[in-house]
Amino acid sequence: MKHYVLIRIKTPKKTNLLLKLNHLNVEMKDITYESDGLKFKVLQKDLNRIKKYLASYSVEVIDELGVYKLKNEMKKNCFIITGIIFASIIFLILSNLIVKIDIIHEDATLRELIQDSLIEKGVKPLSFKKSYEEYERIIADIKDEYQDKIEWLEIDVEGMVIHVRVEERIVTNYDQDYSTCHIVASKSGIIKSITTKRGVSEVSINDYVKKGDILINGNIKLNDEIKNRTCANGSVYAEVWYQVQASMPLSFEKKSDTGKMRYNLMIKKGSDKTVLLRSRIKGEKRVENVLLFKFLGFEFYLQKEYELKVENFNFTPQEAKEKAISLAKEKLALKLDNFESIIEEKVLQNTIKNNNIYIDMFVAVKEQIGIKEYFVR
Amino acid sequence: MVKKMHILKNLENFLYDQDYFIDLFNHTLHVYYYTELITLTDTLIELKLKEFILIVEGKDFVVNRLDKHEILIKGIVENMRFKR
Numbered sequence: 001m002k003h004y005v006l007i008r009i010k011t012p013k014k015t016n017l018l019l020k021l022n023h024l025n026v027e028m029k030d031i032t033y034e035s036d037g038l039k040f041k042v043l044q045k046d047l048n049r050i051k052k053y054l055a056s057y058s059v060e061v062i063d064e065l066g067v068y069k070l071k072n073e074m075k076k077n078c079f080i081i082t083g084i085i086f087a088s089i090i091f092l093i094l095s096n097l098i099v100k101i102d103i104i105h106e107d108a109t110l111r112e113l114i115q116d117s118l119i120e121k122g123v124k125p126l127s128f129k130k131s132y133e134e135y136e137r138i139i140a141d142i143k144d145e146y147q148d149k150i151e152w153l154e155i156d157v158e159g160m161v162i163h164v165r166v167e168e169r170i171v172t173n174y175d176q177d178y179s180t181c182h183i184v185a186s187k188s189g190i191i192k193s194i195t196t197k198r199g200v201s202e203v204s205i206n207d208y209v210k211k212g213d214i215l216i217n218g219n220i221k222l223n224d225e226i227k228n229r230t231c232a233n234g235s236v237y238a239e240v241w242y243q244v245q246a247s248m249p250l251s252f253e254k255k256s257d258t259g260k261m262r263y264n265l266m267i268k269k270g271s272d273k274t275v276l277l278r279s280r281i282k283g284e285k286r287v288e289n290v291l292l293f294k295f296l297g298f299e300f301y302l303q304k305e306y307e308l309k310v311e312n313f314n315f316t317p318q319e320a321k322e323k324a325i326s327l328a329k330e331k332l333a334l335k336l337d338n339f340e341s342i343i344e345e346k347v348l349q350n351t352i353k354n355n356n357i358y359i360d361m362f363v364a365v366k367e368q369i370g371i372k373e374y375f376v377r
Numbered sequence: 378m379v380k381k382m383h384i385l386k387n388l389e390n391f392l393y394d395q396d397y398f399i400d401l402f403n404h405t406l407h408v409y410y411y412t413e414l415i416t417l418t419d420t421l422i423e424l425k426l427k428e429f430i431l432i433v434e435g436k437d438f439v440v441n442r443l444d445k446h447e448i449l450i451k452g453i454v455e456n457m458r459f460k461r
Contacts, residue, residue: 015417027444
């Protein structure tokens with residue numbers, strides 16, 4: 001690589017100097033005429049020859065060029081550069097170090113149990129943080145290991161502290177006899193179909209039943225005498241009624257993501273927030289903040305700015321009413337299984353208030369109402 | 378596929394194959410492969426080339442680049458002659 005330097009030679013006779021330099025076969029670039037001399041770029045080896053053969057001239061080296069300048073600058077500032085690199089390494093180490101594990105639960109035994117388990121899996125103070133996937137695996141392992149003790153476990157990394165939130169599993173032992181049961185009505189209605197797999201049917205099609213009535217009896221009787229007891233099984237469908245309220249705005253604004261996302265950086269100190277870069281999303285946007293690290297009370301966030309598309313919808317009262325009915329039916333249909341269905345619906349009342357239409361609906365539904373009710377022999 | 382003409386590249390290749398060449402453009406004179414710089418002042422430049430001596434007269438000549446065989450001069454060229 002050619003090593004160029006920028007030099008200045010003082011002389012009132014500039015053309016004479018150029019001729020002399022030409023006779024020395026010196027290669028010169030970017031020659032600038034100054035009031036008291038010439039400034040130009042020469043090769044380092046040519047500079048040595050200039051100094052040797054034109055010793056009477058005052059030669060001043062202004063700057064090194066290219067890689068050599070960088071090298072020179074680095075040499076000059078080696079302490080600062082080393083300091084920055086060292087500080088960065090320390091900062092990187094500290095920001096990836098765990099100093100405290102905070103297990104949040106009132107039971108000391110459970111806390112100790114989880115702490116031991118975490119230490120065994122390499123999560124301990126003064127060790128490096130692990131990736132999200134590794135924490136997920138550790139959580140799964142601990143939950144698997146203490147299935148009977150832990151209901152739910154969460155590891156939350158906040159700066160240099162790890163918060164472990166745990167929910168204890170409470171095992172309830174019911175002294176319940178599961179061998180005998182009736183099928184009873186979970187709500188009032190008119191029976192539409194009944195399928196008995198085990199037990200004795202107590203109701204017929206089109207019978208009106210009230211909540212709690214026995215539909216399929218677990219007691220097998222003969223001449224009013226109980227001959228056998230079983231856990232009744234079967235399905236009972238009945239027409240039940242709901243009064244449903246639904247509302248729909250006559251006009252509204254819908255915001256949806258366009259798929260365009262840009263990154264930004266934000267520093268937070270207490271309630272003060274400073275966004276470092278100019279936002280590249282011009283119109284409406286929503287922002288998600290991801291905490292990168294905390295340092296000296298400052299929180300550094302990576303911001304994800306999502307561009308939003310704004311759409312305005314306007315409905316006539318009739319359209320809004322139809323939409324509200326359809327919405328109410330959709331909501332209700334979500335609760336129904338494959339054998340259940342809406343029989344009929346009727347709007348009882350509709351009112352328009354504050355740019356909204358409110359409807360009161362009566363809905364008749366064919367629904368499974370039979371539930372098991374255990375009893376003691 | 379679009380075929381490019383590469384006029385400038387071809388011209389450059391042609392010129393650099395020659396023993397010497399002289400370019401004059403926008404108050405700038407470029408001489409490639411001179412053999413000797415005979416005279417250099419801010420009004421007169423004499424360059425020896427393979428077959429002749431190039432005499433350039435003008436005003437405010439300043440040398441922008443200079444090495445053993447190539448020179449780039451800026452200034453107002455008023456007269457250019459060849460002496461064989």
